[in-house]
């Protein structure tokens with residue numbers, strides 16, 4: 001949670017306009033984040049939260065938000081007093097996003113509430129509506145920054161391939177300046193992910209080791225136990241490669257691999273991330289075969305409960321070959337990383353939920369202590385991003401007793417023991433939008449470059465007629481052992 005000590009900067013009063021204000025993201029994430037930001041003084045109490053909602057009265061919308069808060073965020077303890085305080089900031093503008101009158105009503109509402117000053121427009125809606133909303137806002141003069149700022153926030157997916165991402169960028173940039181557009185990748189809002197930068201650049205012991213001379217390979221993973229839940233419609237067209245690798249995992253890879261930026265500002269950081277993406281080796285059909293894996297969950301059991309196969313999930317076609325697990329072995333062809341594999345993988349319905357960055361160092365050249373014994377295990381530095389943030393260092397130590405044998409010694413340092421002290425990604429990111437800090441948002445060129453990198457994989461996968469299956473609740477994806485076969489210690493599964 002963001003606290004006053006964490007960040008003292010309170011944004012100016014603003015109009016927070018949410019398109020899709022009765023939707024799931026608003027109920028689960030945006031409203032709880034706004035409530036906490038308000039409580040910690042990060043949202044000016046003269047701000048207004050304006051929901052654009054269709055086919056509901058204001059009272060019905062209020063009830064829906066309140067129900068959502070008690071269902072998804074009971075820890076907020078929204079009693080009548082707190083709700084009364086918060087709901088006095090809410091205002092609904094009715095209307096359909098396809099209808100010009102909706103934008104005119106919104107312009108009127110902003111005029112009445114605050115004058116046409118600051119506004120953040122949050123698109124919590126399907127991406128096919130982003131362009132329509134941008135044009136609707138422009139049409140009623142809500143984009144020009146005459147008196148205050150105007151910022152547009154959009155959620156992933158930013159397109160479904162390179163072409164659609166370019167079209168979307170062009171469409172938005174024909175209305176907003178790039179500096180007004182905030183593309184949310186919620187992984188960048190996670191404290192543990194930002195902490196990677198602090199570990200790298202606030203500790204001088206890291207830099208000398210952080211290169212191909214000492215590092216054998218890097219694995220970046222998000223493994224989930226959840227299935228696709230209610231999102232079949234989206235997921236069937238997306239799959240794990242688009243859903244996780246092209247976005248969150250490649251973003252984390254850029255933070256791990258980038259050169260130190262000259263300063264901690266949005267463009268300096270994003271320029272360095274962009275250089276990493278430009279150096280990623282491109283795929284051809286042969287490399288796709290050798291360096292990628294797609295698989296899909298079959299039925300199984302998770303924590304003792306039966307889990308249906310992906311193809312039996314509601315809304316999924318029974319002969320679907322969409323991947324729920326994807327792995328890609330990338331190479332970054334630059335001076336620092338030449339020859340070091342970056343294995344990125346992510347899947348649903350796996351044995352354990354965990355997100356990790358594993359830096360595996362090279363093996364010691366030989367065993368000094370016993371020439372007949374095997375070489376001690378290569379060291380590893382593991383950044384566990386979630387659910388229990390921590391840093392783990394795996395070293396070798398002498399076994400006790402009259403021996404020079406060694407055994408692994410694991411040093412664990414918890415990060416943020418107190419879960420309540422950890423800011424939710426949406427608090428961090430919305431606060432950054434309000435204060436105009438784009439460091440943790442993807443720039444248009446990064447988004448297009450990452451699509452360009454995965455495009456040959458999508459192309460090679462698009463006509464597949466079958467897919468490898470793994471039992472839900474297991475790590476049973478044998479191809480992964482092949483993909484990581486020459487990585488010291490092989491495929492690293494979280495423990």
Ligand code: BG6
Pocket residue numbers: 222224243355
């Ligand atoms: C989302 C994906 O962007 O990230 C989901 O669309 C995925 O499929 C989620 O479950 C994972 O996020 P987190 O924060 O739970 O690791």
